[in-house]
Amino acid sequence: MDRLTGKTSIVTGAGEGIGRAIARMFAHEGAQVVIANRNEAKGKETVELIKDAGGQATFIRTDVTDTEDVKRLVEETVAIYGKLDVLCNSHGVYGLDTREISDLPEGDWDLMMDTNAKGVFLTTKYAVPAMRTAGGGSIVNISSIAALAKSAQPAYAASKGAVNAFTKGVATQVAEFNIRANVISPSTIETDRRTELAQSAQYKNDFLAHTSEDEAAGSVEIINRVLPGFGEPDDIAYAAVYLASDESAYVTATVLPVDGGTTRTRTD
Amino acid sequence: MNRLQGKVSIITGAGSGIGRGIAEKFAEEGSIVVVADASPAGGEETVELIRAAGGTANFQQVDVTKAEDVERLAQDTIERYGEISVLVNNAGISSGDTLRIHEVTEEAWDRIMNVNLKGVFFCCKYVLPAMLERGGGSIVNIASAAAMGMGPRAAYAASKGGVASLTRSIAFQYGEYNIRANAICPGPVDTPMSRAARANGTYKQAPIVDLCVDRRGEPEDIAYAALYLASDESKYVTSDMMLVDGGAMRLRAEQFRNN
Numbered sequence: 057m058d059r060l061t062g063k064t065s066i067v068t069g070a071g072e073g074i075g076r077a078i079a080r081m082f083a084h085e086g087a088q089v090v091i092a093n094r095n096e097a098k099g100k101e102t103v104e105l106i107k108d109a110g111g112q113a114t115f116i117r118t119d120v121t122d123t124e125d126v127k128r129l130v131e132e133t134v135a136i137y138g139k140l141d142v143l144c145n146s147h148g149v150y151g152l153d154t155r156e157i158s159d160l161p162e163g164d165w166d167l168m169m170d171t172n173a174k175g176v177f178l179t180t181k182y183a184v185p186a187m188r189t190a191g192g193g194s195i196v197n198i199s200s201i202a203a204l205a206k207s208a209q210p211a212y213a214a215s216k217g218a219v220n221a222f223t224k225g226v227a228t229q230v231a232e233f234n235i236r237a238n239v240i241s242p243s244t245i246e247t248d249r250r251t252e253l254a255q256s257a258q259y260k261n262d263f264l265a266h267t268s269e270d271e272a273a274g275s276v277e278i279i280n281r282v283l284p285g286f287g288e289p290d291d292i293a294y295a296a297v298y299l300a301s302d303e304s305a306y307v308t309a310t311v312l313p314v315d316g317g318t319t320r321t322r323t324d
Numbered sequence: 325m326n327r328l329q330g331k332v333s334i335i336t337g338a339g340s341g342i343g344r345g346i347a348e349k350f351a352e353e354g355s356i357v358v359v360a361d362a363s364p365a366g367g368e369e370t371v372e373l374i375r376a377a378g379g380t381a382n383f384q385q386v387d388v389t390k391a392e393d394v395e396r397l398a399q400d401t402i403e404r405y406g407e408i409s410v411l412v413n414n415a416g417i418s419s420g421d422t423l424r425i426h427e428v429t430e431e432a433w434d435r436i437m438n439v440n441l442k443g444v445f446f447c448c449k450y451v452l453p454a455m456l457e458r459g460g461g462s463i464v465n466i467a468s469a470a471a472m473g474m475g476p477r478a479a480y481a482a483s484k485g486g487v488a489s490l491t492r493s494i495a496f497q498y499g500e501y502n503i504r505a506n507a508i509c510p511g512p513v514d515t516p517m518s519r520a521a522r523a524n525g526t527y528k529q530a531p532i533v534d535l536c537v538d539r540r541g542e543p544e545d546i547a548y549a550a551l552y553l554a555s556d557e558s559k560y561v562t563s564d565m566m567l568v569d570g571g572a573m574r575l576r577a578e579q580f581r582n583n
Contacts (some may be wrong), residue, residue: 227571231536236571282499287560294557303548306541307513308571317495317504317562 059210059301061086064137066129068120068148068179071098073247074198076105077289078296080145085297087142090133092118092179118173120147132282140186142156145219146198146292151253153209156202165211176222180237184230192234196299198292201243201315202243220311227309236308238299243315246286282317286296327555329354332405334397335417336447339366341515342466344373346412346542346550353551355410358401360386362415386431390417391450396500398450408454410554413444413487414466417520421477422546428449433479442469444490448505453497460502464553465491466546467507469569475536484509495563504562507552511569513541536571 065082069075071093072226083089083106091106092098099115106113115137118129133140149171152164175199187193202213203220220239227237244250295314298304332349332448337343339361346540351357359374359381361367363393374381384400385391401408417439420432444465455461468475468484475481487507494505514519549568552558 153429228536232569235535256442282496282500283504283560283562284500291558291560294552295561297332298548298552300555303552304545304547305570306539306570307549307568308536310567310569310571312561312566313564314558314561316560 057085059085059297059303060142063087063141063299063300064090064133064139065142066090066092066140066179066183067143067144067146068092068118068131068175069145071080071095072100072102072111073249074148074242074245074289074292075144076102077293078146078198079113080106080111080294081290081297082108082142082144082300083113084109085301087112087300088135088137090129091288092120092147092255094119095101103186114288120145120179126175126178126184127181130186134186134189136215139190140183140192140194141190143162143179143183143187143193144196144198144296145179147170147175148198148200150212150249151209153211155208157210160211161190168215172212173218173222176219180222180226184226184235186235187230187235188233193236193298195223195226195230195235195237195302196296197239198296199223199239199241199311201241201255201313201318202311204311205318215319218251224309231308234284236299236304238304238307239311240245240295241243241315242287242292242315243313243318244269244286245292246288247258285316288314325353327353327551328410330400331355331409331529332358332407333410333452333554333555334358334360334401334408334410334447335412335414336360337385337445338370339363340370340552341517342510342513342543343362343412344370344545345547346414347381348374348377348379349544349547349551350410350412350554351381352377352395353426353555353556356405357381358397359383360388360415362387364429366527373413387540388446389438390526391446393512394443395450397447398454402454407458409458410464411447411451411455411461412464412550412554413447415443415500416440416483418477418517421479423476425478427580428429428479436479436483437486440480441486441490448490448494452494452502452503455498455503456501461490461504462554462558463503463505464550465496465505466508466550467491469509469511469572470508471507472565472567480543491565492563504553504558506558506562506564506566508546508549508553509565509567510541510546510571511535511567511572512544513546515543535569539570541568541570 203216470481471484
């Protein structure tokens with residue numbers, strides 16, 4: 057498989073879940089993958105998984121909310137692999153919203169905005185010059201159905217709404233440099249973190265008190281999904297390969313829902 | 325390349341332009357391809373191109389506005405290949421549409437609706453039973469960016485808006501049977517049809533074209549999106565309106581919040 061052969065890619069949040077699946081798929085398709093993650097142990101584990109499968113990957117410890125970290129991430133990527141072609145922002149914090157917005161601590165709001173929204177700004181800010189030098193590139197941002205549908209997690213939804221709007225805006229700015237920017241909009245994806253979260257005491261306390269167990273099991277957006285079952289990390293990874301590769305050369309400033317059909321039935 | 329290995333795909337309007345691009349790409353990825361077209365000349369040529377590249381294809385002459393033609397298409401495909409896993413509704417026309425809806429004749433309106441919308445209904449109607457029997461499938465409808473925003477040609481835009489709605493409803497009705505339905509909404513693509521429209525002035529004066537990407541699309545751009553939607557890589561994707569439009573629609577993004 058060679059859909060990304062020769063492409064140097066940074067994947068943030070690649071230490072677990074969706075980010076790890078994307079990193080592995082990118083490597084499988086021939087990309088050199090930089091695993092940008094705050095947690096070193098998990099990030100290095102992803103590198104090992106990729107190397108065991110015969111792929112190329114490097115870990116660079118990165119806190120996406122820290123300008124210096126992000127600047128160094130791009131510099132080191134270019135130093136190691138000579139260029140940067142693909143940036144996939146798949147980091148994010150989730151599950152901090154409380155049932156009542158009045159109970160949401162300001163610090164939790166800030167954490168979600170800093171990580172989910174500002175983190176995308178910072179990686180983009182430093183990646184774009186490197187992509188210009190490379191003659192073009194593709195930015196793939198993992199957002200959420202929360203940005204499109206009605207979500208009972210308003211702070212999280214706001215942070216992801218910012219990602220969607222930011223991506224479209226950046227796409228218009230950087231098109232002249234042959235850089236594309238698109239969003240993938242997943243609904244509930246079966247990851248270890250989601251399972252842990254659904255079983256946590258705080259989550260049960262905040263959501264189950266007001267929601268049926270079935271709804272809460274997948275957060276509220278499960279209700280109108282038309283395909284059976286949850287999505288898997290690979291479902292997002294395949295969409296990311298399409299948007300990262302030259303197959304989508306005529307696609308920019310779009311939002312691609314990978315959500316089992318949830319979004320449209322809700323908005324109808 | 326084997327992203328569609330083992331699949332049997334029907335592609336309407338596969339005798340030229342976007343349809344031919346999709347047919348060639350699908351065959352390259354291992355699918356058996358049924359090239360359905362009203363024109364034998366174009367359809368046979370597509371089949372020859374596929375066979376010359378080592379693929380498997382056959383031609384079926386089909387007028388998608390005739391129920392009996394479409395029913396026969398489905399029956400013949402089942403008889404020959406045993407199943408239908410993918411349906412790409414690509415057949416479409418725009419001739420007779422003008423930049424002034426009050427100048428569009430009733431005949432032109434009917435013809436555009438019959439080919440672009442009723443044709444999709446017929447193809448889905450006769451292919452869905454085979455997909456139900458098979459336990460799943462993927463329907464890929466070629467709509468248009470005109471369905472999502474300000475289409476300069478009103479009859480064409482209305483027909484494609486109908487395709488978008490039909491797609492979402494089919495996704496809703498058949499999701500539980502593992503049948504997915506999605507639409508691709510192309511922006512400007514360089515095809516014989518769009519060249520003809522530009523030549524006779526029904527396209528050139530369109531007010532909107534404001535691309536991010538510095539070129540017109542090629543059939544292959546649409547083919548790659550169709551490949552993604554036809555394959556199991558998109559097994560969690562249904563009811564999507566996938567824009568492949570060079571970023572043309574960005575200024576009206578808020579009109580269609582799903583895309």
